[in-house]
Amino acid sequence: MNIIEVNHLHKKYKAITAVEDVSLVVGQKEIFGFLGPNGAGKSTTIKMLATLVSPTAGTALIGGFDIVKQPNQVRQTIGLVFQETTLDERLTASENLFFHGMLYNVGRQTLSRRMGEVLEMVDLGDRKNDLVKTFSGGMKRRLEIARGLLHYPGVLFLDEPTVGLDPQTRNRIWTFIHQLRQRENITIFMTTHYMDEAEHCDRIAIIDHGRIVTLDTPENLKKMVGGDIITLSVTDRERVKSHIIEKFGLPVKESGQHLQVEVPGGETFIPTLAVDLGERLRSISMHRPTLDDVFLKLTGKAIREESAGAWSGMRVHMRGRR
Amino acid sequence: MRALKAIYTIWLRDVIRFYREKTRIVGMLGQPLLYLLIVGTGLSASFRMSFAPQGFSYLEFMYPGIIGMTVLFTSVFSAISIVWDREFGFLKEVLVAPVPRWSVAIGKALGGSTIAMLQASILLLLAPVIGIKLGPLMILKMVGMLFLIAFSLTSLGITIASRMETMEGFQMIMNFLIMPLFFLSGAMFPMNSVPPWMATLMKLDPLTYGVDALRNIVFAGSPAREFLIQFSMGTDLAVVAAMSVVFITAGTLAFNKIE
Structure with a gap:
């Protein structure tokens, strides 16, 4: 059974088409990557799948639930980690998890066991009673991933999970994501604009100007370059x-x-x-050949140039958007 | 059940954060104390209230008004925290949760009103200093009334905060809504000594009825009652209750529209 099925998804904002005719399926326990420059439509797609934005046309099923007709069931099925932190920094790590569990209706006994479990998983067991504002960027991200897993979701959406983190922390997050798949029966759907990170995925969809340019395993994609x-x-x-x-x-x-x-x-x-x-x-x-070259071959431009240019502007953009 | 759990969760978060930020409690107490000790003492030394019976001080008149002021400010500040939550991202976590939006809005309204009620109740400790005797039943009535006023004002705050993207508009709201609501509420001066146009504005200010209700309770047995109170307790209660219903409905609708 496919845990994610997307059929001809479109999203238009007035004159701009953010996502155009995106179709894909993701199998259980797969790590699926969405790769593309900033503004390619990655985040919009995730937002539609997470029921935050409604599609202009097309459908998608997550765990068999329709994203338009059954938003609450979809929400219960997925865990979300956004680009920007969504923790309450004035609460402790435990409290953040506890409130999440309450909102996702995890039973009290299950909740306290599960909280311990996910905190151990991300190595934050000894910091559970500390206020989140004392945490480093990497710790916050780990806590957010832990929180996203708390309610036993079938799919974990990670929107640029390592953006703004130093290389060491990025590696650590990746080790953790791989472990996660071993331990939990979970599918991971992530976006990134880091080519080297996309190599961690089982399959990648390359997206540019709202369209899927290609979709395959990293190995096959690299063979395309020749x-x-x-x-x-x-x-x-x-x-x-x-x-x-x-x-x-x-x-x-x-x-x-x-x-x-x-x-x-x-x-x-x-x-x-x-x-x-x-x-x-x-x-x-x-x-x-690397995935960079695949991207260059398919779109006629290098992804890193664009992301490098977009980097400085992005902080401003992110703040403005909140 | 799920909705109730969500309401409780949102409420609990506000209460935990209030309890944890003791400096904020002290900070929020500073303002009413300044008003009472400096403005109140200063004015009662210079002015004699023409209608007031012998021995009645301006400070006594002002005291329920200042409690009303504390409720107003704390309620609005609590509701405005929605804008901070948006800025710092936590709002998103709540908005993507599988719970109805209205339960979040109501949880927020209850959380804000609880905090405002607690904050204002601290001022009840000052009653003996001002020269007002409060019995246990009176205190109970006061706390209940404070909660109702706080609920309506927090709901008003939620209606506004749901439409605010950033804190930039906050100064505007302070100057053109919150301060006028406070000044026209009869907290600082009685309605029966102002020009008619102002009396009309004061009658339109919903907080007037909240402050009047507090005076109704505090001065229930006082000889100054006739002069201090404008409306019956029934009218006051009806207006504040109606205001609560209107604002919580508006607040929930506005909160539903947040993207």
């Missing part, structure tokens, strides 16, 4: 580009100030190319 990617910096970009196309019959892409050539067996191609280009070549490098 060979190794050689990045060149040259003196005369336009002429070198047409030269390589003519002489080697290889497609050349421009990425910022650089040229990119995709070729199988790159390590043997580099010397040939270097000799051929001679003094016009300033630098050359090669890498194995």
Whole structure:
């Protein structure tokens, strides 16, 4: 049985189409990733699935419940961790969990056992009676994940779960997410704009301008790119580009100030190319395909450029939106 | 059942936070104490209330008004915390929970009124200092009345806070709604000595009936009663109760619309 079934979901805001014809299914215990730049429609999709925003057209079932007709059943079935913290910082960790359990109607006895369980799971057992405002960013995120799990949801939605955290904490969160799947019978649906994080997923949907561009396992997606990617910096970009196309019959892409050539067996191609280009070549490098390249291939732009640019603006944007 | 549990949860959160923030309790007490000790003492030294019987001080007149003021401010502040919750994200956690929205609004109204009632009740301890005798039954009546007034005002606050995206509009609300409500409530001066246009405005201020109800209770056996009280207890109760119904309905509807 598929725990999430999305059929032709659309969301329009006046003139803007945020999500266009999104269809997908997610199986039980899967880690499913939604990958795309900021503003691609990831959060809007999650919000629709979480019954926070109603779709303009299309349907979705979560655990067999319709997101439009049975919002309360859907809400009971899912756990949510948002980009921004939604903890009450003036309450203790335990109190935050307790109130969540009350709102999700977890029985008293189950609740106190479960609270201990999830707190242990995220290593916050010894901090349970401390006020949340004394917690670090990573601890807060862990507590939020624990809270999202408290009512035994079938699906845990994580919207950019590691955004704004340092690399060490990000790794820790990921270790924790993997453990989670071992221990709990849970499906994880997450969004990210970090390519390296998407590699943790069983399957990924790449989304751009509100549409799903492709959907597959990270391995298969990387196979799509084909060979190794050689990045060149040259003196005369336009002429070198047409030269390589003519002489080697290889497609050349421009990425910022650089040229990119995709070729199988790159390590043997580099010397040939270097000799051929001679003094016009300033630098050359090669890498194995990553999801970044998949994204570039499918959308014609690099996701990191966009996210890097969006980063500074994002804080402001987030504050404004609250 | 689920809705009741939600109401209790939202109420409990407010009460826990109130209990924990003792500095806020003290801070909120500062204002009424300043009014009573400085404004009250100062004015009663300069003015004699023309209608008042011998030996009746302005401080006694003002005391129920200041309790009313405390209820007003605490209620509105408690309700405005919805805007903080929105700012700090907690509101989202509540809005995505599988509970009806109206239960959240009612829980919030009850939480705010409980806090406002507790805060104002602390001022009852000052009664002997002011020279007012309060029996146990009177205190009980006062506390009940304070809760009812607080409930209507918190509901009013929820109606406003549900429409506020940020705290930027707060100053406006303070200056154009809360302060006029307070000044026109008869807390500081009696209605029977002001010009007719102002008396009309005062009659339109719902808090007037709340303050009048408090005076009805406090001065039940006092010779100054005739001059101090404008309406019957029945009228006061009816108006405050009606106000509660209207505002909690408006508050729930407004809260339902939050995105």
